[in-house]
Amino acid sequence: MYGRILNVFVLSLLSIITVQAQNYQLVWGDEFDTNTLGKNWNAETVSSPYNNELEYYTPRQKNVSIENGNLVITACRENYGGKMFTSGRVNSKQKVYFTHGKIEASIKLPRLANGLWPAFWMMGEDEDVHPWPACGEIDIMEMGEHGGISSNQTGRWIGGTIHWGEDAQHHQQWSDQGQHAYDYDLAGDGKYHVYTMTWDDTYIKMYIDHSDKPYFTAAINKSIDSRITSDMYMHKPFYIIFNLAVGGNFTNILNPDGITALPSEGSEAKIYVDYVRVYQEKGQKNIVSPDSH
Numbered sequence: 001m002y003g004r005i006l007n008v009f010v011l012s013l014l015s016i017i018t019v020q021a022q023n024y025q026l027v028w029g030d031e032f033d034t035n036t037l038g039k040n041w042n043a044e045t046v047s048s049p050y051n052n053e054l055e056y057y058t059p060r061q062k063n064v065s066i067e068n069g070n071l072v073i074t075a076c077r078e079n080y081g082g083k084m085f086t087s088g089r090v091n092s093k094q095k096v097y098f099t100h101g102k103i104e105a106s107i108k109l110p111r112l113a114n115g116l117w118p119a120f121w122m123m124g125e126d127e128d129v130h131p132w133p134a135c136g137e138i139d140i141m142e143m144g145e146h147g148g149i150s151s152n153q154t155g156r157w158i159g160g161t162i163h164w165g166e167d168a169q170h171h172q173q174w175s176d177q178g179q180h181a182y183d184y185d186l187a188g189d190g191k192y193h194v195y196t197m198t199w200d201d202t203y204i205k206m207y208i209d210h211s212d213k214p215y216f217t218a219a220i221n222k223s224i225d226s227r228i229t230s231d232m233y234m235h236k237p238f239y240i241i242f243n244l245a246v247g248g249n250f251t252n253i254l255n256p257d258g259i260t261a262l263p264s265e266g267s268e269a270k271i272y273v274d275y276v277r278v279y280q281e282k283g284q285k286n287i288v289s290p291d292s293h
Contacts, residue, residue: 032069137161
């Protein structure tokens with residue numbers, strides 16, 4: 001317990017130093033210190049997930065809960081609604097969304113084995129008006145990718161991606177998924193790691209544990225890189241999502257028998273989110289949240 005408290009203190013101190021150095025100020029955060037999801041989050045019900053995932057997302061406390069100052073998302077092998085797995089997915093759509101700044105979350109991942117797909121990501125708040133990919137998508141942290149599985153480095157392969165395009169037929173992406181194996185195993189080590197994205201007029205960059213070397217960089221101004229065909233996709237409000245998928249295209253495991261991470265009925269795997277925080281430059285504040293109304 002004391003080790004974790006010290007670790008959290010050190011990470012918070014590093015965060016404060018980094019934020020001050022870059023002239024950021026905290027504009028919103030959730031420390032998950034209440035007993036409910038409260039005013040910031042929606043717990044989803046999805047019976048047929050995207051990407052050929054194998055789980056049924058439910059808002060049940062079994063799958064989404066607040067425990068000891070953490071948002072806890074639990075995947076479980078169980079028969080439910082015609083699926084063999086359940087899990088949780090929460091989003092801040094229509095509750096918390098912002099344009100540009102810095103977002104970070106402290107997350108503890110389970111040992112991934114084969115078939116788990118944890119993600120910390122964002123979608124354009126205008127999704128209902130401009131369906132994906134026109135709304136834009138920013139994947140800050142995805143793990144469990146099939147390249148990591150095949151190379152026996154699942155817990156070290158971290159993916160960062162942006163998606164955009166006029167429609168599904170014109171979908172474009174800029175991805176570093178599987179491009180870089182991290183220095184050490186980020187999953188199943190029992191530790192919290194801080195995943196950070198900085199986002200401004202020209203670049204999106206992603207970092208682990210306050211490193212000064214990003215694991216993902218994308219130019220999001222069409223004058224810098226022609227792959228971004230329009231500035232409209234990445235320069236508007238986005239909302240936040242946390243989820244733990246089971247199987248699917250990312251893992252390249254489409255059969256329940258391949259999910260070795262949840263080997264038997266009742267098996268569970270959890271992700272813990274200690275906090276999520278949003279910073280913006282002084283004078284920039286444009287975040288919408290329940291506290292800003």
